[in-house]
Amino acid sequence: MSGRGRLALCAFAATMMAATSLLPLVNPAAWILQAAFLLAIQTGVGALARRVPLARPLTILAQAVVTLVLLTLVFARDQALGGLLPGPEAFEQLDRLLQQGADDVGRYAIPAPATDGIKLLVVGGTLAIGLVVDALAVTFRSAAPAGLPLLALYSVAAGLSDGGASWLWFVLASAGYLLLLLAEGRDRLSQWGRVFGGAARPGRAQTAVFEPDGAALAPVRTGRRIGALALGIALVIPAALPAMGSGLFGDTGGGSGEGGSGGTISAVNPLVSLQNSLNQPEDREVLRYRTNTQDTQDMYLRIVALDQFDGTSWKSSERKIKDVPDVLPQPEGLSPSVGTAEIRTSVSAAGWYTQNWLPMPYPATKVDIGGHWRFEPVGRTLVGDRGQTTRGVQYQVTSLQVRPTADQLASAPPAPPALRTEYTKVPSSLPPVVSSTARRITRGATSDYQRAVMLQDWFAVRGGFTYDTQVESGSGTEAIARFLKDKQGFCVHFSFSMAAMARVLGIPARVAVGFTPGDPRSDGTMSVGLRDAHAWPELYFEGVGWTRFEPTPSRGSAPDYTRPDAPSGSPTDPAKPSAGPSAQPSAAPSPSSSCTAQMRKQNDCGGPVAPVVTGGGDGGTPLATVAAVALGVLAVLGLPLLPWLWRVRVRARRLAPGSRHEADPAAATLAVWREITDTAWDHGLPPDESLTPRGAAARMVRLGKLEGEAAESVHRAATAVEQVLYAPRPLATEGLEQDARRARAGLRASVTAWVRLRADLAPRSAARVVWAATARREALTSSLAARAKALVPRRTPPSEQGAEGSS
Secondary structure, three states: OHHHHHHHHHHHHEEEEEHHHHHHHEEOOOOHHHHHHHHHHHHHHHHHHHHOOOOOOHHHHHHHHHHHHHHHHHHHOOOEEEEEEEEHHHHHHHHHHHHHHHHHHHHOOOOOEEEEHHHHHHHHHHHHHHHHHHHHHOOOOOOHHHHHHHHHHHHHHHHHHHOOOHHHHHHHHHHHHHHHHHHHHHHHHHHHOEOOOOOOOOOOOOOOOOOOOOHHHHHHHHHHHHHHHHHHHHHHHHHHOHHOOOOOOOOOOOOOOOOOOOOOOOOOHHHHHHHHHHHHOOOOEEEEEEEEOOOOOOOOOOEEEEEEEEOEEEOOOOOEEEEOOOOOOOOOOOOOOEEEEEEEEEEEOOOOOOOOOOOOOOOEEEEEOOEEEEEEEEEEEEOOOOOOOOOOOEEEEEEEEOOOOHHHHHOOOOOOOOHHHOOOOOOOOOOHHHHHHHHOOOOOEEEEHHHHHHHHHHHHHHOOOOOOOOOOOOOHHHHHHHHHHHHHEEEHHHHHHHHHHHOOOOOOEEEEEEEOEEEOOOOOOOOEHHHEEEEEEEEEOOOOOOEEOOOOOOOOOHHHHHHHOOOOOOOOOOOOOOOOOOOOOOOOOOOOOOOOOHHHHHHOOOOOOOOOOOOOOOOOOHHHHHHHHHHHHHHHHHHHHHHHHHHHHHHHHHHHHHHHHHHHHHHHHHHHHHHHHHHHHHHHOOOOOOOOOHHHHHHHHHHOOOHHHHHHHHHHHHHHHHHHHHHHOOOOOOHHHHHHHHHHHHHOOOOOOOHHHHHHHHHHHHHHHHHHHHHHHHHHHHHHHHHHHOOOOOOOOOHHHHHHHHH
């Protein structure tokens, strides 16, 4: 066989070995035999074209045309011209299958069924990669770059699979690439003719230093050793250094997320894709919305409800869908006596976000959207039809903010028997610990509402649970039992466990999947990112309907009706458009003219730094030299104490009650919160600006090992911060200064004496002085530059002078 023939065969083998990484994704795996047969034809066409010989571009074109004909013959034969040649109808069919395949990837869990769309994706993708590999390695005789498409094929598979045997597929793909490199090396060496082979083989004369067939023994053996060594390093290093990250061998957590890349939430099987979204290194924006309500903490964007629990997972029931009505029906179980507020929201989805289900506030009463959408009445969701997705769509939603009181929930009558039967089912495999724990937690409760609140508070506050997105996802009975034992997990574990416990107690329950409200932007919109992906339980109360609860610590916000100081919830008028951030002037001076209003509201500009007061001499008395020396000594001795002095002064100012705090409760509350976060920073817990106040408090309590009054004080302060940031009228909270002092005492008690000394003498939060000084310097520089530019006389160009003279 010629050198190019060996290269072509190795390129075929390398492509198919890399394609085996797709085997765990699709069941059954018979598609790979079809792909191998078609790829062999494609490779043979390339070999014949090179033997003619054709020019390189014509060779690649011939292979591409034959590939298109083969795909038409397999997937669009009925629409082809003469049953073979691709025509307009065949292209339309292939396009429909590609869209169907993309939708199926997002709809089914791994392994997905081998639908026509998915088969076209995997077979067509394999042929496309094979064409590129053959062109690079054989037609252009450059095998090294051919590793890139092979890596791309493996990476797609690794990103979508659950990683259970990813090391095996990596070994196969790597072996195929090394085989391709080895074949290219032999081909290049053979072009030199009879190559010196090094030392003579045993049993041969020393003069036999040339191989008659031109094979270079030493280079080949060296290449094999290098390849084996490189493959061994690739296998051993990631296993020996787990701190480097999962890499190629780690559990990528890929799943059946919409769009096929783990970047969005699958409505059918959200576990893996939810975890992927929360662990993304970059928080990509999914959608942005503008709403006319000032209270956005309850603006959860719901995608789908999971209402079936079969012991292995929670999933959606198969229900009938219908055309979207102009006005959606009245929410199930909602009584006119329960207070509601009508709100309007305009949503714009990102161009990359592909999801079959439409994220909406719950319960929606009207949806204005173009395209092909259907309505599922039980879950009150919209689902795309005929390939319709959320990619780049814009829509308007009218919805209700339901505001029940604690009394209304506590006095709710029993749910209808049919609903109660359906939504309290639990599998027989549910471990007894779930039921016993639920009854132990809710002992003494006199109503389903009290039991629900007890469950929520146990998970979110009292139970000692830790929020951790790295925990293995799962929603089966064993996963719930493991979660209750280890007390570590993320929103999937919290919501599924609380819903299962509620069902055990006879409370109808299901799990909703969607997004938390997101973060405000300077233009008045709210931005929702991948890391806002969330799951939460919905419990049914007759007269109120399906009601949201929030058991996950550091995520979202607990509804007002689950708090002791719940609002009255009396019926209100429709929400008025938000006027934006409060326009009340702050009594505190701004440390920098570059500080925006939003930054001032969040107290992110840094407080003014008190100047250090130093004495001076009497300007000419004989004691001047002595005074100067004394001041120098004091300065040298006092410089190390300046951070401590600054910290003491800032703490006293932040925690001092006074008229300014009464006039501006928001500034007072945010100052206390900044003091708590700076205290934690000084004691080794740097702030995480990406977290909500509730999330920052949970993190502080967990990492700072706070207990008792100290932990309660931190949570109370976080709740007060949320109130002043998001309430229409910020109200002062009594006792925050004492909460800050209790939190500081708890932090100091949990660290060593050295850490306490470091926190006093070299507080890390003193970095705010540098930040404030930098901001001031930049503002001053900009101001001086603007003034200097204004003082420089403007010189009239000669052309303008001539024009003035002629006039």
